[in-house]
Amino acid sequence: MSLTPLLDYFKRGEVEREVRLQAAQGALAPRAHEQLAILVLLLEDKEAEIRETADATLNRIPVEALQAFLARSDAPVDLREFFGDRGIFPAEIPSIQFDADDALIDTDPPASSDDEEDGEGRQSGVQALAMMTFPERLKAAVKGTREMRAILIRDPNKLIASSVLSSPKVSVPEVESFARMQNVSEDVLRIIGSNRAWLKSYGVVLALAKNPKTPLAMSMNLMNRLTTKDLQRLSVDRNVAEALRISARKKCVANQSGKE
DSSP: OOOOHHHHHHHTTOOOHHHHHHHHTTOSOOSHHHHHHHHHHHTTOSSHHHHHHHHHHHHHSOHHHHHHHHTSTTSOHHHHHHHHHTTOOOOSSOSSOOOTTSOSSOSSOOOSOOSOOOHHHHHHHHHHHHHOOHHHHHHHHHHSOHHHHHHHTTOSSHHHHHHGGGOTTOOHHHHHHHHHOSSSOHHHHHHHHTOTTGGGSHHHHHHHHHOTTSOHHHHHHHHTTSOHHHHHHHHTOTTSOHHHHHHHHHHHHHHHHHHO
């Protein structure tokens, strides 16, 4: 199970108290492994209230649900060891079905629908986000609708924008559209370009390579995966860095020489 953007921020200690408390209550992380990892981290928080809240939340998770999660082949070893010390071990035959995209305890369920919203719905969604507090916007980033994600991916706060990519609902077409955006943070593009699953999509690779906001080293690397036609277009694209255009031009020449 990979490190998600949201979990990464918690591991780096770059999360405000109000958000840490929200996570300690089990109301933030949408995935089981992410939720458990954050709760375990918060047991070492500098504030007693957050440590105690995280411990209480862990104790409220049904033992059978924990055992089913730990029985998964991709359950992190460190979580198995942590719960083993608490006397909870993987189930030999799980008695409940477990979905890795579901939280084990959720005090605040996600939006009920991720369908396209009509014009009026989109407008009300924008207005609703504008009225939200920081923790509420963060919660919307990981649990909200597609329309909310399209807005929050451009949020000036890096934690909120990056956490959109932690949503289990986010789709490859959405990621491709994010990768094309020139008004997202470099962190967002770096996260997308570090995700192997998303890079299986040629559309994502092309969007990142062409986006002038993508870190140059990443664009250079992705350039090697482009088709001849797209490489030629990149070599004359004035929107990208000159170094990238020159490299693309050299690769076009090399490819042409190899065919002769």
